[in-house]
Amino acid sequence: MESFTHHTGLVATMDRANVDTDQIIPKQFLKRIERTGFGQFLFFDWRFHDDGSLNQAFELNAPEVSGASILVARRNFGSGSSREHAVWALADYGFRVVIAPSYADIFFNNCFKNGVLPISLSESEVEQLFENAATRPGYRLVVDLEAQKVSDDSGFIVSFEIESFRRECLLQGLDDIALTLQHEDKITEFERARLQ
């Protein structure tokens, strides 16, 4: 997995709560058997009209957030289906960081398996980011995973919490399976003790 240490990028905001994974990647795109190429389908039903034309009213279609790599959204982001395709789509579209007050569990887990950092900030801190992004075109943030800080170039700086194990895995780009297999003897021992 690609490691994650620092990231500086353009911010896109999505002023909605409970954005579910059915919206992030609609079901008609789940039939692919690859992990790649899902970015073109991200938020498909919101991004495009039925005739295939771009929905200009949708936040991510605004020209000023073209190339955004940090997505700021409201609470309970990524709820619903376990489909990892949602994270594959976000990552393939170019997002490396999501910032929201809270996340659904499975989506949150899936992010870490794909080098995407989901950051939980308080409702008021997220509100501040919405205001900053709305009033400052081209608004960018600096995310420092090592220091666990999010900041901009005009004084906004907040800390975020992250499980130390997840942080280490991202910083070093560790492969979970290889990590677990370092304890293969313990798995074997467990199976011998517990199973016939």
Added chain:
Amino acid sequence: MANSTSQPRTMFEKIWDQHVVHAEAGKQTILYVDLQLVHEVTSAQAFEGLRLAGRPVRRPERTIATPDHNIPTTDRSVPIADPIAQQQIDTLRTNCADFDIKIYDLDDLRQGIVHVIGPEMGYTQPGMTIVCGDSHTSTHGAFGAVAFGIGTSEVEHVLATQTLLQSKPQTMELRVDGQLAEGVTAKDVVLFLIGRLTTQGGTGYVLEYTGEAIRSLSMEERMTVCNMSIEAGARAGMIAPDATTYDYLRGREFAPEDFDQAIATWEQLRSDAGAKYDVVKQFVAADISPQVTWGTNPGQVIAVTDQVPDPTSLTDATEQKSAELALEYMDLTAGTPMVDVGVDRVFIGSCTNARIEDLRSAARVANGYRVASHVNAMVVPGSGQVKEQAESEGLHKIFTAAGFEWREAGCSMCLAMNPDKLEPGERCASTSNRNFEGRQGKGGRTHLVSPAMAAAAAVEGHFVDIRDWNFNGEVI
């Protein structure tokens, strides 16, 4: 193994402790997985990952597979029209053959929705850890198992190691005291609870459902409740095993051979007296009426006797905006009585409500009636075995005589990956689990209800309070 016998523990903590392979401060715990269920949509990339890394499946006998999500529910002798769906199913077949995994394929009577067939064959048992690349894996917690949905990377991790890296969740007891009123079902209980908890109220928790109203539920009803735990954001939902659980499991194909010995072990699982949950919430069964969702998440739910809520009555700004967007998408006006809302489609099926008792409940309502002329209604059994059982009881005749379509087993219009889907603007009474925007087809509007409420809506063409229904006798 981490194990303390002196401290009272919850059922979840006991099962967790029994499955800890390795725990280390500052790291996630390596937790053993007893059973993994696999379907075609979330597994292909996991098997591909194994191939690329040259890794074998550690315990092929601890994984079973079935195609369910994107398969057509029409005539199986006709080839699948969608070549990409066909390729995904073929890929599952190849992966199962290459890695020596048991698959219940379309020509097997035991094929069906993965969360229906696991329990049906007796794979799902108390005390187990069970995972699947599907959020509704929480269903299996109805047996007193720790069961939860995982992503595809984790599916690969389980295939390679038979374990998962996990941080221990917190526990929440949801106690429902007293008896449910006639006409109020397990679906109404869980929708009611999600409405009270909200769709993120359970995030980070394993729920344990307790109390007289839960204890009185049949095994299939318990599965309906646990199935939707994820819709409250919970990692998993559980109900302690008891005689209801054992009676259901006894004699099933993969139930333990020494069943009495198994019961003795399972009897140790229930939460100890004095065990502490991180959160406890209490409810009264008599407060629960038949439920209907009005919005675009399962927490946006009201009693069928209520009116569509006014977003401005919500104090939280985020919830208010959510409600406004939901009403706009659902094309509903605040203040409209729910019973005045008409439906175009009815879907009876899904891992929430496609078991035999669900079909009996719907058939009992439909018996002797006709589906309203402007409504298209379909019944999709949860498995080949459910379909066969229903047909042996003549339920399919009741449905077809009433004008319902009678289909082959699969996930169908719960998520509309197959050809069963809503057209833009169509409104559906559905026994499934998600009313998200576009879930049942782009532009489709979903209202979640119980099987009885769905059947009644099909007949009347709008929502009705099932407690007022005039039944035409008993069907079985």
